[in-house]
Amino acid sequence: KARFVAGDVDGDKRSDIIDFYDYPDGSSRVHLMLAADGHALRDVIGVAWPIGAMPWLPTQIVAGDWNKDGKADVATVTAGQDGVTHVGLLTSLGRALQYAPDAWTTPAAEVRALGCVNCWPLNGMPLLAGQPNPHRRPLAVKIDNAPAARPHYGISQADMVWELLVEGFITRLATYYHSQDPQTIGAVRSVRFSDRYTTPMVRGSLVFSGASQLMEGLVRGDIASGLYVGVSPQLGQGNAFYRSGVDGKVVPHNLFTSSAALRSATSEVGGGGSVDVPAWDFLASGPHPATVGGFLGSVGAGTLTIPYRADALVRYDYDANANVYLRYQSNGARYVLEVDAANGAWIMAKNIVIIRTDVIVTNVVDDAGGAPSLDMRMIGSGPATIFRDGLRQDGTWSRANLVDAFTFTNLYGHKMYLSPGQTWVHVLPMDWQVYSN
Structure with a gap:
């Protein structure tokens, strides 16, 4: 060139x-x-x-x-x-x-700092007087994403949401609550391999409905090693959860909780002390040129599609006026705008992160239907794509160990930064492609 x-x-x-x-x-x-x-x-x-x-x-x-x-x-x-x-x-x-x-x-x-300072580590928003203690432990809540579990409750208030593949290539959400406290969160579902790899990096309280015997043993081992704490009916904190028939939901898609109940339970299991949450790389708050923070050479991306199975397909449409991506999910027949049923808020992602890695079909069965569980590699490096400000930038993800946050670099070796606000992360098999236009 x-x-x-x-x-x-x-x-x-x-x-x-x-x-x-x-x-x-x-x-x-x-x-x-x-x-x-x-x-x-x-x-x-x-x-x-x-x-x-x-x-x-x-x-x-x-x-x-x-x-x-x-x-x-x-x-x-x-x-x-x-x-x-x-x-x-x-x-x-x-x-x-x-x-x-x-x-x-x-x-x-x-010099104006490129990255945020004095901000929340998982969404990059400014720390303000009167907000919760930024050293409190984030809640890492596993959320059901089956069509029967939608609409979700409380996800608009998550600092970060991960959509993760599980058995049968359906997806579940890992939602991280740090800066806000939803009154209703749900529906809560069971833990999977991937939660053991993401919860340590947020120093989280892993919240789940239950686990297979094998998975329970692995989670208890992680807890004993100090990687995170756990809150679940299966671990003895059943009083932090309740069943609800709201929206016609039925078992197993109707287990709910609240931030207050989970924080109380987290304290009871020894997770109420201060933690230092590793910060992701966010731009400083306020308006910024779209191409700063590793986005020189990026291309426009007004719409993108995540190629999950038919009843879980995800589409994001860029809203230039609000500078966010609106999230839509297929119910098998049509795309439905994602709305938080707890407060009526549209799900508006400031960033969409695609992490491609090795996804393995195991011989472990966590599902009552007998489908084999999926495992995935979450350390090392691999291809990544970040969508931000209506732009797409391809690059590489890297992570040295499970207690570190992910970092991203573009094809020129420059660090890629996220915009302050909610981030949605999708972990996909290496051979899957995310198309945008």
Whole structure:
């Protein structure tokens, strides 16, 4: 890839050509092609930077006679991921350019932090006076997503929602409540392998209706190891839950609870102390250019579809006025706008994150119907896509261990940031594709 500017570098009153060239290995160079040489490339090396030292995508070049000697000079202007603008000067020596890095950088007092500071770790919203303690333990509630369990209750108040594949390639939701306290949450369902891999990173209180004998043993082992705490009728906290026939719901799709009941139960099982929740990478609150935070080179994405089975297909439509994605889910016949039945709020995602990884069909049966459970790899790295601000950016996810948050980088190696607000995460098999337009 290359960018070009023109200027009279050697002072002979003719326009010369300067290019800023990006090589496939990530290195970059500036070449000078003089009119006096027929614009031939005489110096193949030019001014060279090693791999990653001068990022091509956020760098522009401009020409002008900076020292008034009648010869054109060149400047590189780079928008750094740290919020600092870096200007490098390439001064004309007649038939060559001499480079001086960081001839000007943004003064420290004027740097605007790219990432949020003093914000909620799971949604990036500002911490304000009168809000709950940000060091309290998040509630990690497993929510039923079968058609008979919809509409959901309380999910609009979750900081983050994960849609996870389970047996039969149906999905369930893992909802994380940290900054808000819904009065009604449901319907609650049983735990699966994936919950053991996501709950530790939020230091959560894992809330579930029940578990198979094998899964209960694994969860109890995690609890004993200090990875999280657990609240469930099966673990002895049945008084935190109740059955309801609201919306015609029947067993097993009608187990409900509340934030207050779960926080009380969490304290009873020893989870009431302070925790430090690893923060995800969110942009600073307030308006921001759509392409900041690793989104240079992104493409428009007004609609996207998650290819679950027919009665769980998910579609997101971008609302440019609200700068959110509205969520729709199929009931097998048509798409239905996702609305929180607890408060009538439309589900409006600021970010949609796609994590593709290895999903394995096991010989473990957690389901009463006999379908084998799914397991999945949640550490290491793999392909990722983030939808934000009406844009799509492909890249890579990475995570060193189960207690860490996920991080994302674009194809240029730059960190991708999320917009403050609710994030929906979809963990999909490696060979599934998410199409957008």
